[in-house]
Amino acid sequence: MIDVRVRDVSKxxxxxxxxxxxxRLFGLLPGHELxxxxxxxxxEIKRGEALGIIGPNGSGKTTLIKLLxxxxxxxxxxxxxxxxxxxxxxxxxxxxxxxxxxENIFLNGxxxxxxxxxxxxxxxxIVDFAEMGPFLxxxxxxxxxxxxxxxxxxxxxxxxxxxxxxxxxxxxxxVSFQARCFERIEExxxxxxxxLLISHDLAAIERICSRAILLSGGHILEEGDPRDxxxxxxxxxxxxxxxxxxxxxxxxxxxxxxFDAAGAGPVxxxxxxxxxxxxxxxxxxxxxxxxxxxxxxxxxxxTELSTEPGFRLEQGPGQLEFECPMLTMQRGLxxxxxxxxxxxxxxxxxxxxxxxxxxxxxxxxxxxxxEHSTRVRTPPLAASG
Ligand SMILES: Nc1ncnc2c1ncn2[C@@H]1O[C@H](COP(=O)(O)OP(=O)(O)OP(=O)(O)O)[C@@H](O)[C@H]1O
Numbered sequence: 001m002i003d004v005r006v007r008d009v010s011k012x013x014x015x016x017x018x019x020x021x022x023x024r025l026f027g028l029l030p031g032h033e034l035x036x037x038x039x040x041x042x043x044e045i046k047r048g049e050a051l052g053i054i055g056p057n058g059s060g061k062t063t064l065i066k067l068l069x070x071x072x073x074x075x076x077x078x079x080x081x082x083x084x085x086x087x088x089x090x091x092x093x094x095x096x097x098x099x100x101x102x103e104n105i106f107l108n109g110x111x112x113x114x115x116x117x118x119x120x121x122x123x124x125x126i127v128d129f130a131e132m133g134p135f136l137x138x139x140x141x142x143x144x145x146x147x148x149x150x151x152x153x154x155x156x157x158x159x160x161x162x163x164x165x166x167x168x169x170x171x172x173x174x175v176s177f178q179a180r181c182f183e184r185i186e187e188x189x190x191x192x193x194x195x196l197l198i199s200h201d202l203a204a205i206e207r208i209c210s211r212a213i214l215l216s217g218g219h220i221l222e223e224g225d226p227r228d229x230x231x232x233x234x235x236x237x238x239x240x241x242x243x244x245x246x247x248x249x250x251x252x253x254x255x256x257x258x259f260d261a262a263g264a265g266p267v268x269x270x271x272x273x274x275x276x277x278x279x280x281x282x283x284x285x286x287x288x289x290x291x292x293x294x295x296x297x298x299x300x301x302x303t304e305l306s307t308e309p310g311f312r313l314e315q316g317p318g319q320l321e322f323e324c325p326m327l328t329m330q331r332g333l334x335x336x337x338x339x340x341x342x343x344x345x346x347x348x349x350x351x352x353x354x355x356x357x358x359x360x361x362x363x364x365x366x367x368x369x370x371e372h373s374t375r376v377r378t379p380p381l382a383a384s385g
Contacts, residue, residue, distance in 0.1 A: 004045040009077030050195040052209035059215040083162030097141035130154035268361030273327035285313040293337040
């Protein structure tokens with residue numbers, strides 16, 4: 001059974017014209033440029049499938065989920081939804097700010113076509129999951145963004161929707177809430193519900209989704225097994241290392257960035273780790289700082305590799321290697337920023353230019369492996385007698 005059918009869907013927006021101020025000044029009508037945020041997108045989602053949508057900023061992911069939720073209408077094409085749909089698109093979207101949490105739960109349930117009794121039966125479990133406590137009878141306009149997301153997710157995940165649309169919302173909650181959300185999504189999937197998840201958290205997409213779509217510039221670039229689609233995304237992001245068109249060349253360019261475990265197996269927690277940056281410098285650069293920053297999927301900095309003060313980058317093509325005796329980062333996908341600077345001047349800046357996949361090596365809880373040994377000491381036995 002097909003729950004979602006998207007056929008040749010396009011969405012066009014009007015962008016304000018930059019020269020609007022001048023037009024107004026001369027009494028002309030305000031101008032606009034037309035811009036396609038999505039172009040000829042087609043796909044289907046079967047009942048019980050979990051589809052992940054990934055892609056760079058501005059690729060059309062949110063526009064797509066807003067079309068599916070009915071928040072906006074397609075300019076061209078058709079969308080068919082079979083079944084009851086609950087969507088969590090923006091923090092607080094779908095809530096009436098002056099109504100309390102409790103009232104919003106009933107309102108959302110009624111919109112989904114549930115009876116008062118049905119909703120009342122689920123109320124305790126919704127409130128429990130969202131950890132609302134004393135805020136249940138407070139108008140939601142007084143909620144923090146974290147509380148909004150907790151309540152929004154809890155409503156969407158407990159009311160009897162057949163299809164759940166989630167847009168990046170999980171990134172707002174704290175880590176333990178995210179973990180509970182993932183568990184809940186898994187339960188819903190096992191109960192045969194359909195899930196559509198948009199996320200920059202590629203690891204979450206890989207874990208939850210049975211299929212993924214890569215959007216870029218409003219088009220579907222790739223569709224299939226999440227791991228393959230993520231690889232394709234990584235490959236397309238890798239292209240960001242190259243000099244952008246029209247960008248003035250600096251004294252140094254990066255030509256490649258590769259990661260390996262120095263011949264000791266895969267790149268995984270607990271294994272040695274090596275980064276190799278290939279570059280071409282027009283001149284020798286004294287006092288250069290070459291820095292690789294590794295970011296969590298949430299975008300926050302996890303850790304960095306950097307050259308020592310007084311480092312000199314030699315002229316010509318070359319390779320700079322960073323060697324770590326042990327990779328201590330937790331398994332997952334990290335986006336990498338490359339920065340080369342000299343005495344405070346940025347010579348090269350390539351944000352999110354490649355992805356690093358750290359595989360499962362040493363199994364750990366928490367974010368980092370701490371290298372350690374274990375010893376047992378026992379008190380000396382008391383001399384007898
Ligand atoms: N209401 C709107 N009016 C004009 N342009 C819009 C509107 N909504 C989105 N856009 C533009 O459409 C493009 C796609 O936006 P969208 O939010 O769907 O991308 P996204 O992939 O979700 O990005 P992100 O990862 O940053 O959330 C962007 O260039 C955005 O600026």
